[in-house]
Amino acid sequence: MLPDILTPKPLKTSHAQPNCSTCSLRELCLPVGLDEPEVEALGDLVNHKCQIKRGEYLHRAGSSFKSLYAVRRGFFKTCVLEKDGRQQVTGFHMTGELIGLDAISTEQHTCDAIALEDSEVCEIPFTKLEEMGRNIPPLMHHFHKIMSREIVKDHGVMMLLGSMKAEERLATFLLNLSRRFFKRGYSSSDFILRMTREEIGSYLGLKLETVSRAFSKLQEEGIITVSNKHIHISDIDRLKSKVGG
Amino acid sequence: MLPDILTPKPLKTSHAQPNCSTCSLRELCLPVGLDEPEVEALGDLVNHKCQIKRGEYLHRAGSSFKSLYAVRRGFFKTCVLEKDGRQQVTGFHMTGELIGLDAISTEQHTCDAIALEDSEVCEIPFTKLEEMGRNIPPLMHHFHKIMSREIVKDHGVMMLLGSMKAEERLATFLLNLSRRFFKRGYSSSDFILRMTREEIGSYLGLKLETVSRAFSKLQEEGIITVSNKHIHISDIDRLKSKVGG
DNA sequence: CGAGGCCTTGATGCACCTCAACCGACGTGG
DNA sequence: CCACGTCGGTTGAGGTGCATCAAGGCCTCG
Numbered sequence: 222m223l224p225d226i227l228t229p230k231p232l233k234t235s236h237a238q239p240n241c242s243t244c245s246l247r248e249l250c251l252p253v254g255l256d257e258p259e260v261e262a263l264g265d266l267v268n269h270k271c272q273i274k275r276g277e278y279l280h281r282a283g284s285s286f287k288s289l290y291a292v293r294r295g296f297f298k299t300c301v302l303e304k305d306g307r308q309q310v311t312g313f314h315m316t317g318e319l320i321g322l323d324a325i326s327t328e329q330h331t332c333d334a335i336a337l338e339d340s341e342v343c344e345i346p347f348t349k350l351e352e353m354g355r356n357i358p359p360l361m362h363h364f365h366k367i368m369s370r371e372i373v374k375d376h377g378v379m380m381l382l383g384s385m386k387a388e389e390r391l392a393t394f395l396l397n398l399s400r401r402f403f404k405r406g407y408s409s410s411d412f413i414l415r416m417t418r419e420e421i422g423s424y425l426g427l428k429l430e431t432v433s434r435a436f437s438k439l440q441e442e443g444i445i446t447v448s449n450k451h452i453h454i455s456d457i458d459r460l461k462s463k464v465g466g
Numbered sequence: 467m468l469p470d471i472l473t474p475k476p477l478k479t480s481h482a483q484p485n486c487s488t489c490s491l492r493e494l495c496l497p498v499g500l501d502e503p504e505v506e507a508l509g510d511l512v513n514h515k516c517q518i519k520r521g522e523y524l525h526r527a528g529s530s531f532k533s534l535y536a537v538r539r540g541f542f543k544t545c546v547l548e549k550d551g552r553q554q555v556t557g558f559h560m561t562g563e564l565i566g567l568d569a570i571s572t573e574q575h576t577c578d579a580i581a582l583e584d585s586e587v588c589e590i591p592f593t594k595l596e597e598m599g600r601n602i603p604p605l606m607h608h609f610h611k612i613m614s615r616e617i618v619k620d621h622g623v624m625m626l627l628g629s630m631k632a633e634e635r636l637a638t639f640l641l642n643l644s645r646r647f648f649k650r651g652y653s654s655s656d657f658i659l660r661m662t663r664e665e666i667g668s669y670l671g672l673k674l675e676t677v678s679r680a681f682s683k684l685q686e687e688g689i690i691t692v693s694n695k696h697i698h699i700s701d702i703d704r705l706k707s708k709v710g711g
Numbered sequence: 712c713g714a715g716g717c718c719t720t721g722a723t724g725c726a727c728c729t730c731a732a733c734c735g736a737c738g739t740g741g
Numbered sequence: 742c743c744a745c746g747t748c749g750g751t752t753g754a755g756g757t758g759c760a761t762c763a764a765g766g767c768c769t770c771g
Contacts, residue, residue: 301621305710309625323621325614331621351607355600362596368613369570375620376568376576380546380554382627383671387759418718426628428760433719449718449768465550632727662749673728678751694736694750 240264249317249404250291251345251363259357266353267291267343279320279334279342286324288344292316295340296415299323299332300423310424312374313337313398313416316405319345322371337415382426385464390425391435392463395445399454410457414450439463485509494562494649495536496590496608504602511598512536512588524565524579524587531569533589537561540585541660544568544577545668555669557619558582558643558661561650566592567616582660627671630709635670636680637708640690644699655702659695684708 241252241264252260270293273279279290279297297314311332314320324330325347354361381390403409414421418429418436425432439445444460446453454460486497486509497505515538518524524535527547542559556577559565569575570592599606626635648654659666663674663681670677684690689705691698699705 301625303625303629303710307629307710309628311621311624322614323617326611326618331618351603351610354606355603358596358600361599361606365596365613366571368610368617369567371617372568372613372620373571373576375617375624376546376556379556379620379623379627380548382624383554383668384548384552417716423628429717430719430761431759434759437719465548465552663751664749674750675729675752676727679727682751 241267244293246291246293246317251319251360251367253363255357255359255363259360262353262357263360266349267345269344271342271344273336273340273342275336275338275340277336279336280324280330281333282330284330286321286328286330286347288346289319289321289350290334290342290344292318292320293341293343295342296337297334297340298337298416298420298424299334301332308423310416310420313424315401319367321347322368337420378424387425387427387431387435388438389464390427391421391432391439392460394421394425395452395454396457396460396464399457410454412452414452486512489538491536491538491562496564496605496612498608500602500604500608504605507598507602508605511594512590514589516587516589518581518585518587520581520583520585522581524581525569525575526578527575529575531566531573531575531592533591534564534566534595535579535587535589537563537565538586538588540587541582542579542585543582543661543665543669544579546577553668555661555665558669560646564590564612567613582665623669632670632672632676632680633683634709635672636666636677636684637705639666639670640697640699641702641705641709644702655699657697659697 241247241250241260242257244250244252247253247260252263255263271279271290273295282302292314294316297320298310299312299314299320300308300310302308314334320334320342321330323332350364354364381393385393398412398414399409402412416424418432421427422429422432427435436445436447439460440447442459444454444456444463446455486492486495486505487502489495489497492498492505497508500508516524516535518540524542537559539561542565543555544557544559544565545553545555547553559579565579565587566575568577595609599609626638630638643657643659644654647657661669663677666672667674667677672680681690681692684705685692687704689699689701689708691700
């Protein structure tokens with residue numbers, strides 16, 4: 222049921238000078254809207270990158286919290302485990318997105334973060350981020366926006382889980398992925414899913430069979446083409462009309 | 467369907483010197499863990515309180531964001547409206563809790579906040595809070611914890627919506643309320659619900675009839691006693707065993 | 712080439728939704 | 742005062758969307 226669980230830690234780190242100034246993700250990540258000297262200061266803070274192979278854990282629920290992680294390359298899922306063994310995927314994270322915001326509250330991670338493909342993250346020591354935020358108000362303010370955005374996103378998922386039917390949920394999910402890929406310079410109509418049907422189902426509150434059937438239905442209707450993990454959206458307007466229609 | 471919609475603004479304000487130092491909610495609210503001078507500074511920041519009557523809006527989705535609100539007395543719901551008219555309750559908020567964290571990201575409120583009983587809130591201008599946080603690191607850090615806690619809470623709700631059955635959802639909900647009342651010095655086994663069955667249902671992703679039936683079932687089993695909005699929990703252990711059992 | 716993971720599809724059952732009737736509490740106005 | 746309407750809640754009957762169980766096919770990778 223779980224993906225291959227390889228040794229979780231220690232993380233392989235590289236000191237190949239991460240540099241926010243030249244990072245292509247700059248506009249998606251933490252430095253949004255900062256001036257050059259500020260971005261350089263932030264670059265000093267991010268003291269190393271970690272390589273995480275597919276199936277490896279970035280962190281586990283319960284492990285102590287020191288740093289946030291910015292996804293530099295790759296794809297992650299985060300999931301929480303209930304005591305009775307049920308697991309729920311709480312999010313998928315792609316380049317430029319921050320992982321670990323949930324852990325600030327208790328200084329322990331509340332979820333597992335697992336790489337769904339070979340990935341690379343920038344480690345951002347949180348106490349240093351707070352220190353730096355004191356001297357760079359726009360950085361602090363932007364960080365608050367990021368946390369707030371996470372809350373808004375979660376409310377969207379609650380809405381989805383609370384009041385949408387299977388097909389609407391899947392359409393919403395695909396449109397969300399599409400938009401996020403587009404923002405990163407990839408095609409908004411052709412992409413590869415990095416997660417299994419079961420993981421999608423867990424995120425959307427559905428069983429994997431239901432996800433599969435919903436894919437088939439959208440395909441029969443000529444809205445998308447599905448070939449294993451490859452998704453092609455052929456009629457995005459009709460896909461949009463599925464949600465809240 | 468909606469409760470009485472009275473004039474939303476302007477809010478009635480009172481300058482009866484709010485004072486965090488002497489506030490009985492201090493340990494539940496923003497000043498947790500601050501020293502005396504720091505709490506006093508925070509008190510200066512909270513420049514006035516607002517009275518909100520039952521059914522009135524604290525803010526509406528789309529309205530511009532200036533301040534967070536700390537509930538000083540009373541009870542609120544927040545809810546988002548979908549374009550097709552469906553509404554989803556995203557949270558219930560009691561004394562000591564902060565409302566408006568979702569609005570930081572876009573500087574617009576993303577949800578309506580409505581008082582479910584006559585209430586009073588402290589208005590906390592957000593830019594001032596950020597300024598003050600620069601000089602009082604523990605305040606900033608605690609604020610980050612509060613935002614993070616909100617994210618964790620939302621993940622809990624996602625788990626509930628994604629993988630629990632009706633009875634489990636209601637049990638989880640009641641236990642959560644029970645714990646929050648207890649923290650505020652009220653009985654953990656006897657309390658009045660401030661929201662309707664429909665609002666509970668919206669929050670839990672259920673229809674009101676299903677909520678009602680779940681209440682009846684728990685009552686038949688001798689776990690709780692329901693009398694309109696009054697809930698008595700007579701066997702909290704069995705109630706706990708309902709969730710994740 | 713074989714094994715296992717992932718996916719699809721079908722058949723069946725059930726939890727919850729939907730529709731509907733009814734009840735009690737409350738407020739209003741004759 | 743009671744008649745009345747409204748709102749929130751309960752309960753029943755029937756329908757349905759999704760879960761469950763099961764079988765089989767297809768990629769992938771050792």
